[in-house]
Amino acid sequence: MLEGELKKLQKSLSRKVKFFKNWYKQKAKISKLHEHIKNCRRDFLHKLSKKLSKEHNAVVIEDLNMKGMSQALNFGKSVGDNGWGMFLRMLEYKLMFLGKQFLKIDKWFPSSKTCSKCGNVKEELKLSERSYKCECCGIEIDRDYNAALNIKNIGKEMLKY
Template sequence: MKTYNLAFKYRIYPNETQANIINVTFGCTRLVYNRFLAQRKELYETDKKSVTYNTQAKELPLLKLELPFLKEVDSIALQQSLKNLETAYKNFFQKRTAFPKFKSKRSTRKSYNTVSTSNNIRVEGNFLKLPKLGLVKIKLHRAIPQNYVIKSATISQEPNGAYYVSLLTEFQRDIKEVPSDNNIVGLDFAMSELFVSSDNQRADYPRFFRKLEAKLVKAQRELSRKVKFSQNWYKVKLKVAKIHNLIKNSRKDFLHKLSHELVTKYNAIILEDLNMKAMSGVLNFGKSVSDNGWGMFTTMLQYKSMLLGKQVIKIDKWFPSSKTCSSCGNIKDSLSLGERVYNCECGHTMDRDLNASINIREVGRSLLAY
């Protein structure tokens, strides 16, 4: 039996009092993060010394004496804010991210994290019990299995004002691997369609951002003409946030359904290990790359396949899948992006993306763990 983690995200509907507590907690966790980040920076700049999480955690009670309002919010949330700072520093020193920045109260997304202790986070019917908040109304669109243990909760507020909670659960399961046999598919990334499979399935991605781009531009132009922080400015700002939220939710819904369809149908999925950030910069496809959500899609494929005992294999991004003939194996010296049909000297003619997806499938077949 192995231990796994899975998060469930739900919409919550706090009453006025609960919403005030949540908003105060956002501010308090931000204050703690910024205060101790400033302390770390100052200590390093003056004495060239570093400070650890344990040292700062001992100073937190002293800060509560200095600022009594910190006692009114969830104490674990304040501790988690310090842990987030420690993680940010580790990521910086391990060259995974940039140096930690101070958090702004004008940030578009606010959140805080709290840990489950003594069953203080639990679902009770149509309500969720949370520290300091009590019973909060929740839209439980998906039930959490009884053998899943809630480990932590992240409460957040989207730019459109809606509140959400993400419950991190832990469970044990003996996942038996499903034999891959010949039920394998290769996916070739396509900018407009998301992907073309080796079975000639095309995702036909609706391009949600492009559909609402004109409406979004109009709302953003309207926002730019308002007096900043005025009542009308906040009204239009909410309109912009709702459009962004519609795009995001539509994209997630489409990708969830598509990834579920693929992992249910196939025992193994092969795709290229692409660097989408670099691709968007080099090819000037920033909007299109951000719109289709390929990175989010591959993440969904991986965790859903894992839970079903199936495999997702990523092959080397430098493999010439587009230049290789899927019939004879000949590799072309060059192939421009404008050539949408692959023509080989052996007489093989095929759609460029379909040809590449077949090559990806065959390379991945040799990497599968049976």
């Protein structure tokens, strides 16, 4: 919704004569909308990180390279616009403040390629394959759910030590 409004305002700005009074007015409107979008995102991230930090004693996440994902996988704006780094910082300091644990799993850990049931690691798994099928134990599970289970299991192992 706000993205469409921003697009409309920017298109209107492009039609204005540069450095004239109406151009400055339009520029101010765009700045105000950017500020509103930033505040909405920050508010959402604060509320979500507070909820997670209150409900859980430990949070385990995979340390993802969001910049690389946005460039390599053609996710573009959706990945760059979500404020992932800001969310992780908020979550980390809120958990630390409450005396809870925040764990990061290495980004090179093969969470999607590893079977959550038997531990078998596939050599190759294409992004287009949305379900994980293990050759050893025969389990068929959603690829993302499988990765989440692997991250959870690694997190449990890390918490034992």
